[in-house]
């Protein structure tokens with residue numbers, strides 16, 4: 001199985017760091033990048049072929065950004081699955097893990113469930129479940145099974161310490177979710 005990883009938002013946070021914890025300064029772009037690097041390491045160690053790991057503002061042929069186009073690179077990579085890694089933010093109260101698929105009933109829902117279950121089980125985050133976003137660019141314009149994981153809420157006092165200190169655990173959980181899906 002070939003896997004393509006996409007840590008969310010801008011490389012180095014410019015211009016878009018994603019969500020941010022205003023008290024600790026923890027930035028989504030940095031957490032996502034680090035977790036994706038560790039996911040790649042654990043997948044490779046498990047014998048899974050990682051064919052891409054790209055953080056870019058150019059999601060779908062956006063000429064404003066002179067960076068690789070995430071969806072085009074993924075579609076050209078021969079990947080069987082695509083995993084975009086993010087942190088959530090809402091009102092400083094909401095917390096937990098949720099994972100998005102394009103639509104119910106397909107392979108994306110299965111993969112999203114495997115990844116969501118592993119994160120909830122190993123980090124103890126609130127299980128917000130699998131949700132559907134046919135409008136998300138990386139779910140809509142990728143040709144393979146694609147999911148977007150919202151690991152936890154970076155603006156939450158409950159989740160921020162996990163995102164700050166347990167990035168390795170998030171990465172191991174995501175990698176296990178991917179191998180669980182492969183073994184379904």
Ligand SMILES: [Zn+2]
Pocket residue numbers: 008009018019028086087
């Ligand atoms: Zn994000």
